[in-house]
Amino acid sequence: xxxxxxVVGSLATNCYIVVSDQKNAFVIDPGDEPVRxxxxxxxxxxxxxxxxxxxxxxxHIRANAAMRLPVYAHQIDxxxxxxxxxxxxxxSFGSFEAVAVARRLKEGDEVTLDELSFRVIHTPGHTPGGLxxxxxxxxxxxxxxxxxxxxxxxxxxxxxxxxxxxxKKLGRLDPQTVVYPGHGPQTTIGSEFS
Numbered sequence: 001x002x003x004x005x006x007v008v009g010s011l012a013t014n015c016y017i018v019v020s021d022q023k024n025a026f027v028i029d030p031g032d033e034p035v036r037x038x039x040x041x042x043x044x045x046x047x048x049x050x051x052x053x054x055x056x057x058x059x060h061i062r063a064n065a066a067m068r069l070p071v072y073a074h075q076i077d078x079x080x081x082x083x084x085x086x087x088x089x090x091x092s093f094g095s096f097e098a099v100a101v102a103r104r105l106k107e108g109d110e111v112t113l114d115e116l117s118f119r120v121i122h123t124p125g126h127t128p129g130g131l132x133x134x135x136x137x138x139x140x141x142x143x144x145x146x147x148x149x150x151x152x153x154x155x156x157x158x159x160x161x162x163x164x165x166x167x168k169k170l171g172r173l174d175p176q177t178v179v180y181p182g183h184g185p186q187t188t189i190g191s192e193f194s
Contacts, residue, residue, distance in 0.1 A: 001116055001136055003180065006040050008033040011059040014182055016140060019046055020114035027051045027067060028133070028140050029182060031059045034066035049113060050102075054142025054182060055127040056080030057155075062096050070102035072111060074122060077129025078104050105131060123170065125163025126151030132170065138178045139189065145170055145179060147187035 002019040009032030016028040017040060025046040030037050041048055050070045053061050056077035064071050064081070073081050078101040105111070107122040111133060118135035123144040130151070133140040143151035144166055153160040175190030 003138070004040060004044065005180070006033075006037050008036060009059055009062065012183055013059045014180065014184070015063075016180055017041060017044075017046065017048075018113070018116065018140075019044070020116050022114045023047060024049055024114055026111075026113055027069070029054055029060040029142065030063035030067050032062045034063035037063060037067070052111060052133065052140075053077070053081055053101075054132065054140065054144075055130040057127065057143070058096065060142070060182060064099045065097035071099050072103040072105055073101045074120070074129035074131045075104035075106055076124070077127055080127070080129070121169060123166035125153055125159055125166045126155070128157050128159075128162075130166070134173065134177070137174070137176065138180060139170070139173065141170070141179050141181045143182040145187075145192060146181040146184050147179075147192070149184075151182075 004017040006015045008015050013031035015030050015037055017025050019025045023046050025048045051067050053073040061081050082098050082100045105120045109120040111118045118133035121132040121134055123130045123132050126143045130144055153163050171193040173189045177189040179187045
């Protein structure tokens with residue numbers, strides 16, 4: 001497995017391109033600048049198969065339509081992702097073309113591509129349908145967990161109590177797990193929960 005990061009948009013969102021041994025790929029959180037994301041995919045000779053949104057906020061979904069790929073997201077945030085009127089951040093950042101979610105994920109589902117398999121961990125708190133992908137010694141944490149921080153819980157639909165419960169789940173993972181967050185540098189579970 002290879003992981004390539006492209007930092008996109010005015011909020012410096014981490015978009016990840018996750019690559020299998022067969023050079024197929026999926027894209028996590030294409031939040032903006034689809035031309036840059038597609039250039040990275042083309043430069044590396046990859047075949048993108050689908051998009052995974054860790055949650056429904058605008059800075060993680062803006063380039064969904066431009067990717068022209070099936071979109072996977074948690075079932076609770078799916079309607080927010082599919083309807084720009086439901087995504088409150090579009091008020092601040094302008095309109096965007098919404099794409100219907102092709103696969104509605106839930107806790108315990110597996111997201112697979114070739115030899116790669118990631119377990120869906122439902123992590124509400126930042127949004128009701130926030131999710132993380134866990135597998136192969138890594139965690140894609142969206143806006144649930146950052147290096148030295150956690151996602152904001154003062155947005156509509158956010159919940160400090162739900163965030164606390166979600167962090168307890170993540171804190172039980174292997175301390176060596178490398179965390180790839182939605183913003184900022186990578187970290188480890190051990191560093192954040194020691």
